[in-house]
Amino acid sequence: MAAETLTRDRVLDAAEDTLRRFGPGKTTVVDVARALGVSHGTVYRHFASKADLLDAVLGRWLSRMNPPLAAIAAEDGPAAERLRRFLLTLMGFKHEKARTDPDLFAAYGLVSADARAVTVEHVEELNALVARIVADGMERGEFAPGDPAQVARAVWAATTRLHHPAHAADWLTEPPEATFEALWKLLLNGLSAR
The missing domain is CATH 1.10.10.60 (Homeodomain-like)
Incomplete structure (x- = not known):
């Protein structure tokens, strides 16, 4: 060639x-x-x-998950429902990749541990999508007022165990869906307008 x-x-x-x-x-x-x-x-x-x-x-591998997540963020529907689907889609993507593409997922884990630019940008892009949903929920009166970017970072921190590659071994030993449902109730309670 x-x-x-x-x-x-x-x-x-x-x-x-x-x-x-x-x-x-x-x-x-x-x-x-x-x-x-x-x-x-x-x-x-x-x-x-x-x-x-x-x-x-x-x-490039990580960017493949962005279109479906961006589509959820851009929808015009209840913010809580969109945020829930966003988080479940993100979690599903990462868990699926851990099972079906273990070598690239392992490489992603190594790079994530170093907090290199590619993973920092990935997290920033996803946080911006979460902030978009949160801001929409605040504008509609579904979520309590606040700084959407700050709330998005808190949502990200609260859910990290369910999608960060450092926790992939945990996904095999305990059902992440049950953990997500319990966490979702807490998140929704904290986000909801009083």
Whole structure:
């Protein structure tokens, strides 16, 4: 393959496949280059380091969950119902990926533990969507008045155990749905206008 036909997306596709085959700890830039039939120097023309390549793969992987979540945030319906569905959809996505795409999920866990830009941006994007729902609920009088961004961060902190990769082992040992329902009652009680 000529270097000029090697696009960033093709490198990301090969890196994603290689991560799934070897796992995040054993994948190297040489493995990705080998899968593409090019030298590792060619891969480095697109990404400065293995960390940059991993961040780009994970950024693309994480962005796949955003459209359905953004659609929920943009709906015109009761804010409480939308927030509940948003959180359940987020939780479902992460749990499904932990089961069906364990190597990329493990890579996501490693990057999350380092709080690298790709995961910080991911959390900021999702918090902005939660804040949008919360602001709508406040405007409609469903939720108590306050700072939507601050409330969104509190909702995120309260639900982290149900969607953060650091807690994935917990998802296997206890039913997250029951935990979510109990937590949801507390959240809704705290959010609701008096």
